Amino acid sequence: MEKRIRVLVAKPGLDGHDRGAKVVARALRDAGFEVIYTGIRLTPEQIVETALQEDVNVVALSLLSGAHNTLFPKVVELLKEKGLNDVLVIGGGVIPDSDIPGLEKAGVATIFTPGTPTSDIVEFIKKNVK
Amino acid sequence: MDIVKGVLEKSRLATSKAITAVENEYPEAAEIMSKLYSHTGKAYIIGITGPPGAGKSTLTDKITKEYRNRGKTVGIVAIDPTSPYSGGAILGDRIRMMDISMDEGVFIRSMATRGSLGGLSQKTADAVKILDAYGCDIIIIETVGVGQSEVDIVKNADTTMVVLVPGLGDDIQAIKAGILEIGDLFTINKADRDGVEKIHIETEMMLELSGNYEGWRPPINRTIASDNEGIVAVVDAIEEHGKYLRETGELEKKRKERIKDELLAMVEDKITRHIYKTVVGSEDFANTITSLQKREINPYTVADNIVGKILK
Numbered sequence: 001m002e003k004r005i006r007v008l009v010a011k012p013g014l015d016g017h018d019r020g021a022k023v024v025a026r027a028l029r030d031a032g033f034e035v036i037y038t039g040i041r042l043t044p045e046q047i048v049e050t051a052l053q054e055d056v057n058v059v060a061l062s063l064l065s066g067a068h069n070t071l072f073p074k075v076v077e078l079l080k081e082k083g084l085n086d087v088l089v090i091g092g093g094v095i096p097d098s099d100i101p102g103l104e105k106a107g108v109a110t111i112f113t114p115g116t117p118t119s120d121i122v123e124f125i126k127k128n129v130k
Numbered sequence: 131m132d133i134v135k136g137v138l139e140k141s142r143l144a145t146s147k148a149i150t151a152v153e154n155e156y157p158e159a160a161e162i163m164s165k166l167y168s169h170t171g172k173a174y175i176i177g178i179t180g181p182p183g184a185g186k187s188t189l190t191d192k193i194t195k196e197y198r199n200r201g202k203t204v205g206i207v208a209i210d211p212t213s214p215y216s217g218g219a220i221l222g223d224r225i226r227m228m229d230i231s232m233d234e235g236v237f238i239r240s241m242a243t244r245g246s247l248g249g250l251s252q253k254t255a256d257a258v259k260i261l262d263a264y265g266c267d268i269i270i271i272e273t274v275g276v277g278q279s280e281v282d283i284v285k286n287a288d289t290t291m292v293v294l295v296p297g298l299g300d301d302i303q304a305i306k307a308g309i310l311e312i313g314d315l316f317t318i319n320k321a322d323r324d325g326v327e328k329i330h331i332e333t334e335m336m337l338e339l340s341g342n343y344e345g346w347r348p349p350i351n352r353t354i355a356s357d358n359e360g361i362v363a364v365v366d367a368i369e370e371h372g373k374y375l376r377e378t379g380e381l382e383k384k385r386k387e388r389i390k391d392e393l394l395a396m397v398e399d400k401i402t403r404h405i406y407k408t409v410v411g412s413e414d415f416a417n418t419i420t421s422l423q424k425r426e427i428n429p430y431t432v433a434d435n436i437v438g439k440i441l442k
Contacts, residue, residue, distance in 0.1 A: 002155045029213060030218060050231055
């Protein structure tokens with residue numbers, strides 16, 4: 001069997017700070033994953049439609065504009081609506097610690113805050129992907 | 131989920147899952163492809179190849195939009211290289227096509243080469259078939275344009291478009307062996323750059339020198355894809371080529387060749403896998419290699435024996 005882990009790295013909302021997302025994308029590639037990098041300023045609908053067509057195992061959301069409490073749960077909700085129940089959703093960016101429990105309750109598996117070694121992200125995905 | 135039923139009933143989720151089954155070689159993949167096969171052969175397949183940075187993805191996006199304007203549905207298979215070191219890949223073609231990703235008449239799938247030497251593989255061909263069965267009128271295969279993959283794409287497409295770009299150092303890219311023989315049309319993208327005249331003339335010269343004076347004469351078009359310039363002419367050229375192939379019976383011929391090649395490749399693949407499973411990896415085999423190295427036996431006889439055993 002030739003299974004590879006496919007990860008969608010996406011930036012929802014109005015946020016153009018993509019350096020972090022690109023660093024993560026490269027790290028995931030170096031770890032042997034196939035990374036679909038879709039860039040900035042996407043709607044949750046675009047992210048989920050992409051996740052569907054690409055049949056990804058993981059959706060990795062990057063957001064530095066503060067809209068995570070609205071947009072991250074929206075992505076989780078739309079994924080479920082489309083029947084993508086086995087997709088692991090993770091997030092990163094500028095996310096206050098106090099917001100993390102709420103996001104996890106809304107279905108985001110975990111949040112990687114600034115300073116997290118990329119190897120942590122890789123290990124988490126390997127351990128939790130379905 | 132009945133994946134085959136889903137694909138035929140135009141479920142995007144089923145179509146996506148079908149492609150994954152083929153890519154990851156799931157046990158159900160063979161059955162899925164066998165059942166879908168009779169529903170294929172309808173789509174017109176366009177191959178787009180060229181050097182990295184030529185603007186293939188942007189062109190694919192614009193060409194797709196033009197086809198949508200003409201009432202066609204489009205499937206896109208966008209291929210990027212797998213890193214030979216990590217086995218991973220950045221599939222970054224889709225980023226140029228984000229606005230069409232919400233169009234119900236478009237389906238885009240990114241695929242990594244996963245070590246396939248030619249860049250394309252049976253898996254690519256199967257993904258194309260799945261999109262064909264799903265109902266796409268046009269399917270575009272967009273590839274990494276390096277080395278062997280250019281030749282591969284001809285085998286998979288009805289019309290092959292080579293994308294060139296001015297000023298990439300060596301203006302004689304067009305001379306690269308194989309490129310001229312495979313292009314049904316040539317598109318010089320980023321035509322606002324310095325050197326566009328030069329590359330146009332050189333490509334024309336090379337086409338003259340190739341001596342193919344009858345039949346289809348590959349046109350050379352200029353585009354600035356990012357500005358949506360020159361796209362209509364390119365799509366017209368693709369349609370012209372399609373018309374030519376149909377009227378001359380060339381399309382039937384091409385597709386017959388493709389089917390033949392595909393069947394043979396599948397048979398070869400099965401035999402090779404069988405050999406790897408049964409012959410290589412046995413202790414006997416390791417001893418054989420040692421004996422060969424000591425020149426106690428010779429590989430010609432060994433090969434005959436191996437094949438003789440298998441064929442029995």
